[in-house]
Amino acid sequence: LLVTQRAHRADLALRAEGADADRWLDIAQAFAGLPGKGRAPKGDA
Incomplete structure (x- = not known):
């Protein structure tokens, strides 16, 4: 499944x-919600 x-x-x-x-x-x-920036990659945290 791809989302x-x-x-x-x-x-x-x-x-x-x-x-x-x-x-x-x-x-x-x-459940994806409204368009937006989204989450940063885990490597950027």
Whole structure:
């Protein structure tokens, strides 16, 4: 399962195989929140 925080899945060449995978991608996208800076890489902390 691949989830992005920066881009909407409709804007990507992302393909889900099966209804369950497609549904989980919708759920995961909902939790990504609004666009923003996001978290810094762990190496930058």
